Amino acid sequence: MRFESAITIAAGPQRVWEVFSDVERWPExxxxxxxxxxxxxxxxxxxSRxxxxxxxxxxxxxxxxELVEGEYFVWVSRSPGVRVTGGHWVEATPDGTVARSTIDQEGPLSPLIARLTGKLTTRYLALEAQGLKARSERA
Structure with missing residues (x-):
């Protein structure tokens, strides 16, 4: 099961990458x-863990x-019956930067997890995209 969000940000890819990859500051x-x-x-x-x-x-x-500095990172979380892969991409466009996030759930329990948390996951990805946009566009 895959969940995905993308947003265009009026900031350069370097700025968006700085915000996106500084994971300890995400709660801000x-x-x-x-x-x-x-x-x-x-x-x-x-x-990194x-x-x-x-x-x-x-x-x-x-x-x-996986990590390519300034472009993307992928990380994985495992729990019994499911493996979750999160991807975070930054791509320059004529309008600024597109930031894309994905969540892939695999494993025997992934259909159940997707059914239980799918709406929440979709909502969280959208909220995170909006937060990333707001923070990245702020000087």
């Missing part, structure tokens, strides 16, 4: 995130599996 602009704690301080890199608390969801640990 994303009402869907209560806290983010990196296991090791510093910028994201492949292998973050513990994320969100309202109405279980605390999850995410591990970065």
């Amino acid at each position: 602009w994303a009402e869907t995130v209560t806290s983010v704690a990196l296991a090791e301080p510093g910028p994201l890199k492949v292998g 973050a513990k994320i608390k969100q309202p109405k969801l279980r605390t999850a640990v995410w591990e970065v599996t």
